[in-house]
Amino acid sequence: MFVRSAADASSPLHSLRELGLNTDSNPIISLNEFTYKKGSEVYGEKEPAEYVYQVKRGAVRSYKLLSDGRRQIGAFHLAGDIFGLENGSSHRFTTEAIVDTTVRLVRRQSLELVAQDDAMVARNLLSMTTSNLQHAEDHMLLLGRKTSLERVAAFLMEMDQRLTAAGIMALPMSRRDIADYLGLTLETVSRALSRLHELGILGFIGNNQRQIVLLDRPQLASLDLQN
Amino acid sequence: MFVRSAADASSPLHSLRELGLNTDSNPIISLNEFTYKKGSEVYGEKEPAEYVYQVKRGAVRSYKLLSDGRRQIGAFHLAGDIFGLENGSSHRFTTEAIVDTTVRLVRRQSLELVAQDDAMVARNLLSMTTSNLQHAEDHMLLLGRKTSLERVAAFLMEMDQRLTAAGIMALPMSRRDIADYLGLTLETVSRALSRLHELGILGFIGNNQRQIVLLDRPQLASLDLQN
DNA sequence: CGGGCACTTGATGCCCATCAATACGTGTGG
DNA sequence: CCACACGTATTGATGGGCATCAAGTGCCCG
Numbered sequence: 273m274f275v276r277s278a279a280d281a282s283s284p285l286h287s288l289r290e291l292g293l294n295t296d297s298n299p300i301i302s303l304n305e306f307t308y309k310k311g312s313e314v315y316g317e318k319e320p321a322e323y324v325y326q327v328k329r330g331a332v333r334s335y336k337l338l339s340d341g342r343r344q345i346g347a348f349h350l351a352g353d354i355f356g357l358e359n360g361s362s363h364r365f366t367t368e369a370i371v372d373t374t375v376r377l378v379r380r381q382s383l384e385l386v387a388q389d390d391a392m393v394a395r396n397l398l399s400m401t402t403s404n405l406q407h408a409e410d411h412m413l414l415l416g417r418k419t420s421l422e423r424v425a426a427f428l429m430e431m432d433q434r435l436t437a438a439g440i441m442a443l444p445m446s447r448r449d450i451a452d453y454l455g456l457t458l459e460t461v462s463r464a465l466s467r468l469h470e471l472g473i474l475g476f477i478g479n480n481q482r483q484i485v486l487l488d489r490p491q492l493a494s495l496d497l498q499n
Numbered sequence: 500m501f502v503r504s505a506a507d508a509s510s511p512l513h514s515l516r517e518l519g520l521n522t523d524s525n526p527i528i529s530l531n532e533f534t535y536k537k538g539s540e541v542y543g544e545k546e547p548a549e550y551v552y553q554v555k556r557g558a559v560r561s562y563k564l565l566s567d568g569r570r571q572i573g574a575f576h577l578a579g580d581i582f583g584l585e586n587g588s589s590h591r592f593t594t595e596a597i598v599d600t601t602v603r604l605v606r607r608q609s610l611e612l613v614a615q616d617d618a619m620v621a622r623n624l625l626s627m628t629t630s631n632l633q634h635a636e637d638h639m640l641l642l643g644r645k646t647s648l649e650r651v652a653a654f655l656m657e658m659d660q661r662l663t664a665a666g667i668m669a670l671p672m673s674r675r676d677i678a679d680y681l682g683l684t685l686e687t688v689s690r691a692l693s694r695l696h697e698l699g700i701l702g703f704i705g706n707n708q709r710q711i712v713l714l715d716r717p718q719l720a721s722l723d724l725q726n
Numbered sequence: 727c728g729g730g731c732a733c734t735t736g737a738t739g740c741c742c743a744t745c746a747a748t749a750c751g752t753g754t755g756g
Numbered sequence: 757c758c759a760c761a762c763g764t765a766t767t768g769a770t771g772g773g774c775a776t777c778a779a780g781t782g783c784c785c786g
Contacts, residue, residue: 339724339725342645358629359626360633364636389618391618398586401628402586402628404632405631409635410563411639417565418569462766462767481751497566646774674734675732686735687773689735690734708732731784733780740772740774741773743770745770747768748768750764750765752764755758756757
């Protein structure tokens with residue numbers, strides 16, 4: 273979802289500006305900020321979709337649950353990403369802050385009003401929804417047809433693109449989160465990471481199991497079969 | 500994708516009309532028809548997206564392949580459904596006719612031109628893309644977290660809604676297609692259907708293994724855990 | 727009418743889930 | 757500051773669900 277480089281994330285309003293939400297020219301639209309504590313819910317599935325969010329700092333997971341507790345995470349939202357853009361009256365995922373997270377928020381209604389008149393804004397809403405769709409389509413292939421090692425390799429390459437800074441990838445999410453994103457168990461994720469470590473494809477920084485260095489991106493890429 | 504009743508399918512232009520593509524008022528846009536033979540490709544992944552399609556008669560599968568041949572079907576397109584709406588310059592799936600299939604087609608460029616000026620058309624493009632996204636999101640949960648029996652039950656309920664006429668569901672697709680849609684093998688799909696048959700939940704019409712009658716929808720629904 | 731494709735059903739195997747034990751890191755309170 | 761508790765991760769042992777391999781049936785289509 274929203275593939276975005278570190279550079280993008282560092283220019284904070286990038287994505288909302290893309291939507292045409294320039295506060296100078298659109299005084300109607302207010303960009304409020306809010307901070308969620310680690311683990312707290314931003315919104316629940318089926319709640320009315322009142323706001324659209326952009327991650328300023330932190331990370332968010334959005335997921336669906338089965339009645340017996342099985343969880344599928346559909347996406348992780350990192351700095352710069354926009355989420356909660358449902359384009360329907362209610363949210364289709366539950367979202368939670370993975371770590372302490374600050375978001376900007378915009379009333380959905382404001383967005384729709386602007387999109388009504390501004391073709392450019394409408395176009396950008398469509399292109400963001402299409403990005404989300406493309407991510408979901410690729411993820412269906414992963415969930416339906418890839419092995420555990422391929423899934424973990426694909427995950428690392430996705431995160432490498434989205435949050436590596438200075439060669440170090442600092443994952444905000446736990447093994448369980450990764451597992452629920454990849455349709456695996458946390459043990460299987462852990463074993464796959466250990467295996468990649470043994471193979472010399474990745475290393476851990478110090479004793480922090482969430483700080484990872486990719487030592488051999490080509491070999492990692494070769495483990496995940498091309499689309 | 501595009502949940503649609505038999506009644507909808509019988510009013511042929513329903514969906515393209517929704518898009519605002521009324522040929523009377525938009526003489527620019529021509530609605531051509533074309534028929535694809537069973538098994539033939541409509542377009543390939545990464546080909547430039549020149550047309551948008553609507554199924555008039557027949558059925559279409561859209562899928563992605565891994566380099567070693569593993570296949571994931573992302574959606575089935577039945578009578579009335581619109582597909583190929585990529586909103587980018589190239590297609591993200593390969594699509595093939597499952598049976599002999601007639602489609603209407605519209606130049607993508609025409610659509611974009613109209614959407615430029617007509618907010619209503621733009622709105623409908625967005626809402627169709629959102630429908631596709633919602634289907635993909637639900638399918639991620641199925642692929643990542645449901646058991647084989649749950650998947651097959653969910654498949655039957657989806658198809659029941661979309662193509663049951665006179666109480667009979669006539670599936671156009673093979674067991675292999677169903678398997679590649681559900682992230683299973685064809686044997687597992689077959690066993691699940693046999694099991695549902697034994698349980699008295701479904702019956703087959705005559706000796707045609709693709710004509711199914713649902714005998715106990717409530718029980719079928721109970722096998723697939725609520726979202 | 728014959729050949730082959732689609733489907734079912736059975737036997738076996740393997741990958742990943744589950745169950746379990748241990749280690750480690752972090753935060754807390756005495 | 758250290759003991760302790762708890763959450764997170766790793767690693768090992770075992771099991772199960774689905775994949776794979778295989779055989780047989782029936783039907784569609786040439």
